[in-house]
Each structure stands twice: as C-alpha cells, then as structure tokens.
Amino acid sequence: MAEKSLSPADFNHKFTVNVRFHEVDMLGVCYNAVYINFFETARLEYIKAAGLMPAKGIFSDGNIFFIVRNEINYRGYAYHDDILDVYSKISYIKNSSFGYDHLIVNQKSGKVIVDGKVVIVHVDLKSRKSKRLPESFIEKIKAFEPFVKILRE
Amino acid sequence: MAEKSLSPADFNHKFTVNVRFHEVDMLGVCYNAVYINFFETARLEYIKAAGLMPAKGIFSDGNIFFIVRNEINYRGYAYHDDILDVYSKISYIKNSSFGYDHLIVNQKSGKVIVDGKVVIVHVDLKSRKSKRLPESFIEKIKAFEPFVKILRE
Amino acid sequence: MAEKSLSPADFNHKFTVNVRFHEVDMLGVCYNAVYINFFETARLEYIKAAGLMPAKGIFSDGNIFFIVRNEINYRGYAYHDDILDVYSKISYIKNSSFGYDHLIVNQKSGKVIVDGKVVIVHVDLKSRKSKRLPESFIEKIKAFEPFVKILRE
Amino acid sequence: MAEKSLSPADFNHKFTVNVRFHEVDMLGVCYNAVYINFFETARLEYIKAAGLMPAKGIFSDGNIFFIVRNEINYRGYAYHDDILDVYSKISYIKNSSFGYDHLIVNQKSGKVIVDGKVVIVHVDLKSRKSKRLPESFIEKIKAFEPFVKILRE
Numbered sequence: 005m006a007e008k009s010l011s012p013a014d015f016n017h018k019f020t021v022n023v024r025f026h027e028v029d030m031l032g033v034c035y036n037a038v039y040i041n042f043f044e045t046a047r048l049e050y051i052k053a054a055g056l057m058p059a060k061g062i063f064s065d066g067n068i069f070f071i072v073r074n075e076i077n078y079r080g081y082a083y084h085d086d087i088l089d090v091y092s093k094i095s096y097i098k099n100s101s102f103g104y105d106h107l108i109v110n111q112k113s114g115k116v117i118v119d120g121k122v123v124i125v126h127v128d129l130k131s132r133k134s135k136r137l138p139e140s141f142i143e144k145i146k147a148f149e150p151f152v153k154i155l156r157e
Numbered sequence: 158m159a160e161k162s163l164s165p166a167d168f169n170h171k172f173t174v175n176v177r178f179h180e181v182d183m184l185g186v187c188y189n190a191v192y193i194n195f196f197e198t199a200r201l202e203y204i205k206a207a208g209l210m211p212a213k214g215i216f217s218d219g220n221i222f223f224i225v226r227n228e229i230n231y232r233g234y235a236y237h238d239d240i241l242d243v244y245s246k247i248s249y250i251k252n253s254s255f256g257y258d259h260l261i262v263n264q265k266s267g268k269v270i271v272d273g274k275v276v277i278v279h280v281d282l283k284s285r286k287s288k289r290l291p292e293s294f295i296e297k298i299k300a301f302e303p304f305v306k307i308l309r310e
Numbered sequence: 311m312a313e314k315s316l317s318p319a320d321f322n323h324k325f326t327v328n329v330r331f332h333e334v335d336m337l338g339v340c341y342n343a344v345y346i347n348f349f350e351t352a353r354l355e356y357i358k359a360a361g362l363m364p365a366k367g368i369f370s371d372g373n374i375f376f377i378v379r380n381e382i383n384y385r386g387y388a389y390h391d392d393i394l395d396v397y398s399k400i401s402y403i404k405n406s407s408f409g410y411d412h413l414i415v416n417q418k419s420g421k422v423i424v425d426g427k428v429v430i431v432h433v434d435l436k437s438r439k440s441k442r443l444p445e446s447f448i449e450k451i452k453a454f455e456p457f458v459k460i461l462r463e
Numbered sequence: 464m465a466e467k468s469l470s471p472a473d474f475n476h477k478f479t480v481n482v483r484f485h486e487v488d489m490l491g492v493c494y495n496a497v498y499i500n501f502f503e504t505a506r507l508e509y510i511k512a513a514g515l516m517p518a519k520g521i522f523s524d525g526n527i528f529f530i531v532r533n534e535i536n537y538r539g540y541a542y543h544d545d546i547l548d549v550y551s552k553i554s555y556i557k558n559s560s561f562g563y564d565h566l567i568v569n570q571k572s573g574k575v576i577v578d579g580k581v582v583i584v585h586v587d588l589k590s591r592k593s594k595r596l597p598e599s600f601i602e603k604i605k606a607f608e609p610f611v612k613i614l615r616e
Contacts, residue, residue, distance in 0.1 A: 024351045025368070026494055030487040030543060031216070036224045037193035037485065044190075045330045048391070062331070062390060063184070071189045075228045081285070084367060084489060085354070132234070177504045178521070179341050183334040183390060190332060198483045201544070214543060215484070237336060237521060238507070337522070342530045343499035350495075369490070377495045381534045387591070438540070 010107050010119065015091035016149060017053055019046040020111065023086045034082040039118050040074055043106045046090040047122070054148040056141065067138075068127045072101065076120040080110070087111040094145050096153040100134040101125040102145075163260050163272065168244035169302060170206055172199040173264065176239045187235040192271050193227055196259045199243040200275070207301040209294065220291075221280045225254065229273040233263070240264040247298050249306040253287040254278040255298075316413050316425065321397035322455060323359055325352040326417065329392045340388040345424050346380055349412045352396040353428070360454040362447065372435050373444075378407065379429040386416070386423045393417040400451050402459040406440040407431040408451075469566050469578065474550035475608060476512055478505040479570065482545045493541040498577050499533055502565045505549040506581070513607040515600065526597075527586045531560065535579040539569070546570040553604050555612040559593040560584040561604075 012018075021042055029035040051057050058065035082088055091107040106120040128135040145152055165171075174195055182188040204210050211218035235241055244260040259273040281288040298305055318324075327348055335341040357363050364371035388394055397413040412426040434441040451458055471477075480501055488494040510516050517524035541547055550566040565579040587594040604611055 022351075024347065025354060026347050026350060026488065026496065028489040029485065030489065030491050031221065031223070032489050033223075035485055036197075036227060037190045040190035040193060041330065041332050044332065045328075048331060068184065070184075070186075070231065070234075072231050073229065074189060074231075076226065078223065078225050078227075081223075175504075177500065178507060179335065179343060179500050179503065181336040182332065183336065183338050185336050188332050194483065194485050197485065198481075201484060337527065337529075339529075342533060343496045343503075346496035346499060374490065376490075376492075376537065376540075378537050379535065380495060380537075382532065384529065384531050384533075387529075 010091075010105055012089070012091055012107065012109055014105075015093050015107065017046075017050045017092050019049045019090045019092070021045065021088050021090060023082050023084055023088065025084055028084045032083065034086070034117075036076075036078065039076055039078075039108060039120070042088065042090050042108060043074075043076075043092070043104070043120055043122060046092045046106065047104060050092045050094075055144050066129050067141075068129050068132075069124050070127050071122060072125050073123040074120065075122070076118055078118050080115050080117045082108075082110065082117050088117060094149055094152055096155050097137065097142055097145060098155045099157060100136050102137070163244075163258055165242070165244055165260065165262055167258075168246050168260065170199075170203045170245050172202045172243045172245070174198065174241050174243060176235050176237055176241065178237055181237045185236065187239070187270075189229075189231065192229055192231075192261060192273070195241065195243050195261060196227075196229075196245070196257070196273055196275060199245045199259065200257060203245045203247075208297050219282050220294075221282050221285075222277050223280050224275060225278050226276040227273065228275070229271055231271050233268050233270045235261075235263065235270050241270060247302055247305055249308050250290065250295055250298060251308045252310060253289050255290070316397075316411055318395070318397055318413065318415055320411075321399050321413065323352075323356045323398050325355045325396045325398070327351070327394050327396060329388050329390055329394065331390055334390045338389065340392070340423075342382075342384065345382055345384075345414060345426070348394065348396050348414060349380075349382075349398070349410070349426055349428060352398045352412065353410060356398045356400075361450050373447075374433045374435050374438075375430050376433050377428060378431050380426065381428070382424055382426040384424050386421050388414075388416065388423050394423060400455055400458055402461050403443065403448055403451060404461045405463060406442050408443070469550075469564055471548070471550055471566065471568055473564075474552050474566065476505075476509045476551050478508045478549045478551065480504065480547050480549060482541050482543055482547065484543055487543045491542065493545070493576075495535075495537065498535055498537075498567060498579070501547065501549050501567060502533075502535075502551070502563070502579055502581060505551045505565065506563060509551045509553075514603050525588050526600075527588050527591075528583050529586050529591075530581060531584050532582040533579065534581070535577055537577050539574050539576045541567075541569065541576050547576060553608055553611055555614050556596065556601055556604060557614045558616060559595050561596070 023034045027038040089109045095105045096103045104122040108117045126137050176187045180191040242262045248258045249256045257275040261270045278287050279290045329340045333344040395415045401411045402409045410428040414423045431440050432443045482493045486497040548568045554564045555562045563581040567576045584593050585596045
C-alpha cells in the first residue's frame with residue numbers, strides 16, 4: 005500500500021528560506037542539491053526548537069551525527085527569490101538512528117515543491133561507529149513531537 | 158526480496174573526481190549534498206560517452222531534462238583530496254523518464270562510499286510538462302548500455 | 311593616503327544571515343568564498359529596498375548586470391550559526407558601471423568579520439558588451455543613497 | 464604606474480578544471496564565487512607540486528593557513544563544460560604571510576577569463592594569531608618559484 009502523502013498540517017516545525025541567486029541553475033530553477041542544504045538548515049533549527057542544541061553549538065557536547073540516507077522527490081520548480089517553507093519532523097527513532105520527514109512548500113502559491121526523507125545515525129566521536137541514542141534525546145523529541153514512533157529494542 | 162547491491166563490475170562508465178577543500182564540512186568529511194553534484198557531473202560525462210551531448214552543449218538541441226528523484230545511501234566517509242570513482246548507468250527507460258544507478262568508490266581503498274538512484278524526466282521546453290523520449294535517445298542508450306530495461310508502452 | 315575604514319554607521323542598508331552548516335569548512339569557520347554569496351544576496355535585497363527590482367524578478371526588464379571585480383578582506387572568523395549583519399551601499403556610479411562597499415559584522419560581538427568592494431557593469435542583453443546605465447537607475451540610487459558619487463561623463 | 468598584466472608564460476604551475484553544471488548561474492555563465500574555489504583547488508595542487516603537502520594531508524602537520532584577502536577581476540565569461548587552465552604562483556613571501564597570483568584561461572580560445580591575487584597568513588593552531596613562516600617553507604617555494612620576492616625582516 006502506498007504511503008499517504010504528508011501535508012503542512014502534519015508538521016510542528018517550519019523554517020523559511022528565500023532561494024538565493026547562487027542557488028539557481030542555468031535552467032533558471034533552484035538547483036536540485038540545494039534542497040538538501042535547506043533540509044539540513046531546517047533540521048538544525050528543529051533541533052534548537054526541540055531544546056537539543058548544545059549550549060556551545062552543534063557537536064560541542066560530543067554527540068556526533070551523520071546522514072546515512074537522503075531521499076528527495078521533486079514535484080515542482082522554485083525560482084530565484086521564491087519564499088519556501090521547509091517543514092520538518094522526526095517521524096521515528098530506532099536504537100542509534102532516527103528518521104526525518106521534510107516537505108517544502110512555496111509560501112505564496114501553497115504548491116509543494118519537494119518532499120524528502122532523511123535518515124541520521126548517532127556516531128561515537130572516536131570510532132565513528134554507530135552509538136545508542138541517549139534517553140534524554142528520546143525524551144526531548146517525544147515532548148516536541150508527540151506522535152514520533154519509538155522503534156527501539 | 159531485497160535488491161542485489163551493485164558493484165563496479167556492473168557499470169560501463171566511470172568518472173573520477175577529487176574531493177575539493179570547499180566540499181568538506183566541519184566534521185572533516187565530504188558534505189552529504191556534494192555527492193549529488195558528483196552524480197550530476199558524472200551523468201553529463203556519461204551522456205557525452207553515449208554520444209548524446211548536443212554539439213553546442215547541454216540543452217542546446219531543445220531537449221530539456223529535470224531530476225524528479227534523488228536517492229542516496231551513505232556507506233562510508235570521504236576526506237579532502239580523496240580520489241573517488243563515480244560509476245553511472247542508465248538502468249531503465251520509460252515513456253518520458255529514465256533511471257540511473259550510481260556507485261562511488263574510493264579509488265585507493267576500493268571501499269564503497271555512497272550508492273544512489275536518480276530519476277530524470279524529459280520535459281517540453283515551453284510547457285515544462287513531461288514529453289516522450291525520442292527514439293534516437295533510446296537507440297543510443299541501448300548501444301551504450303546493452304542491459305538497459307525498456308519499460309515503454 | 312590610506313582610505314578610511316568604513317563602519318556600520320556609514321551604511322543605510324543591512325541584511326542579516328546565519329552561517330549555515332554547509333557554509334563552514336574543515337577548519338570550522340565560514341568558508342572564504344561564502345562571503346561572496348552573502349554580498350550578492352545582500353545586494354539583491356538592497357536593489358529591492360532602493361525600488362530597483364523589476365516586478366517580475368531580476369533581469370526580467372532586460373537590464374543585465376555582471377560582476378567585474380570582487381575584493382574582500384578577511385578580518386575575523388565566523389562560525390556555524392553565527393548571525394552576521396551584511397552592510398551594503400553603492401558608493402559611486404560611472405557611465406555603465408558602479409561600485410559597492412560591503413561590511414560584515416558579527417551581530418552579537420560587533421566585530422568586523424570581512425569588508426569588501428564589488429564593481430558591477432550594466433551589460434547589453436544580446437552583445438554582452440557594457441551599456442550606459444539608464445537615468446532612472448541613477449535617480450533611484452541617489453534617492454536611496456544621498457552621498458553616492460556620480461562619476462559620469 | 465600600472466602593474467603589468469600577467470600571462471600564462473609567467474607561471475610554472477597549471478591546474479585544469481571543467482566548469483560543472485552546478486557552477487553555472489541563471490545567466491548561463493560560471494558563477495562569480497566559483498572562481499574562488501578554482502583558485503583554492505589550484506593552490507592545493509601547487510602546494511603538492513612544491514613538495515609542501517604534509518604526508519597525512521593538509522593541516523596534518525599543525526601548519527594552519529587562512530586567507531586574508533581575495534581579489535578577482537572578471538575579464539570574460541566561462542560556460543558549462545568549458546575547460547579552464549588555472550595558473551598559480553606564489554609571488555612574494557613576508558614574515559608570516561605570502562601572496563599568490565592567479566590567472567584563468569579558456570584552454571580552447573586562449574582568452575583570459577579572470578585574474579586574481581590572494582593573500583594567505585600562517586596561523587598558530589591554538590591562538591589563531593599569525594605566526595612566522597618556517598624556513599623550510601621558504602626554501603621549498605624558492606626552489607619551485609625562483610623569482611619569488613622574499614620580503615622578510
């Protein structure tokens with residue numbers, strides 16, 4: 005069964021960006037890899053909103069995260085100076101990894117431009133191997149995102 | 158059934174890049190969106206190798222292409238100045254769209270760094286709607302990639 | 311005689327950016343070329359504020375502009391998520407070209423991070439040769455920037 | 464007195480790049496900040512050619528370098544897939560800083576696309592303050608670049 009498409013109403017977090025000149029390609033549209041940057045910038049705002057950004061900035065508490073999968077569907081075009089709302093949520097948490105859903109909508113037209121799914125793994129600073137997520141992380145996400153699926157053993 | 162992982166032996170086309178300084182992030186590894194650029198640069202070399210690049214450069218013959226889906230799995234890290242072999246192939250062709258498989262391997266260690274799948278659609282220059290791929294395109298790809306799946310109606 | 315350093319008080323226009331994750335390099339600081347993007351994004355906001363952005367977006371009225379010179383001095387470091395105020399002004403206008411001054415200041419510390427000068431030329435859409443700036447452009451800049459030097463023949 | 468323009472014959476080091484798709488802007492030309500990346504990539508090849516790259520990669524020997532000034536003149540356009548020769552040389556060395564000259568030439572037409580000057584400072588790893596360049600650095604540059612000006616006290 006096909007998964008239900010997400011809409012802005014399914015999200016608690018929104019971050020807004022303008023498409024900058026250098027982000028537009030020779031076809032006059034926002035270049036495909038740029039949305040990956042938008043997702044990432046939005047996730048860091050999400051982490052702040054959820055109370056999870058360390059006081060001295062990302063990674064400063066020794067918790068390192070790497071992306072293990074990016075998946076993005078392009079459903080419309082964005083142009084220079086378009087205002088885009090980037091919606092993000094953590095939809096599930098496993099032992100050492102968790103998954104985000106993203107949706108980017110043109111603020112003026114309401115049209116969906118892209119959707120995406122990103123998987124992130126918590127990694128040990130030295131070994132760069134995956135490492136169980138701390139309980140405090142799960143608690144903060146549950147408070148911020150009541151419908152998150154906890155898939156831990 | 159899980160899909161079989163691809164290896165370099167499954168590809169006819171290889172394009173080599175060095176990880177540049179500005180492509181490395183604050184964790185000291187090649188930034189995740191950069192691989193999307195590597196895929197794209199490799200595909201344009203692939204198109205040239207298959208005899209499909211118009212004489213006056215990309216899009217100059219009125220055939221416009223947009224990416225509709227990017228999918229990428231990160232399986233290792235790449236560092237500044239690493240030499241990476243980017244393998245590409247068109248694995249199927251539909252009416253107006255076609256799909257690529259990519260694999261990026263560290264040339265020195267032989268380790269797979271990322272794999273990915275990209276879907277591209279042929280678009281009408283004016284309407285920006287999808288448009289049936291010309292037969293000449295299919296013929297050239299079949300000559301270059303004998304095992305490509307033709308899924309046309 | 312050395313030119314006097316500019317300070318925020320010398321500017322009428324400010325545009326604020328956050329340093330994004332992908333803009334930070336492996337030394338942990340904002341990558342040097344990124345400031346060129348900040349200058350450019352700030353200039354487009356400046357052009358809007360001065361009433362010079364065409365209704366259908368940049369270049370849509372046939373006035374094309376190219377950069378002929380970028381000059382940038384790095385006087386401090388910026389880090390991930392720093393809030394930077396980008397100050398911009400057109401300081402002189404010649405026959406077909408004009409010059410910007412830029413200053414980027416860390417909003418929290420008040421420290422100057424970079425300063426820069428950019429020269430831009432108005433270009434004919436077809437020939438890509440320089441083309442005299444229209445009077446309407448000069449009038450709007452003079453209204454927005456009363457101390458601009460007019461160096462026209 | 465105006466400085467004499469440099470030509471390819473004035474350089475001992477050349478590094479070749481292709482303009483990639485994502486490096487082209489909506490006017491169809493290589494985006495102005497991209498040349499800063501080309502300069503940087505070329506300088507790292509230069510450092511290798513001069514025998515100055517540490518065995519374990521840039522910065523791995525504790526010698527850290529930051530850019531203090533970028534200066535670039537745009538004298539022509541480059542388009543997607545153009546092959547560009549990036550010429551680099553260290554033209555002078557001071558106590559803790561040194562200066563590069565760069566020239567980028569379209570390989571096919573021989574036309575100069577940009578020229579630039581970059582100033583780099585040697586920095587102490589911990590304090591991030593400028594630090595006298597080691598004699599071994601000067602000796603290697605002198606061997607590679609016999610006409611380098613030594614402006615040390």
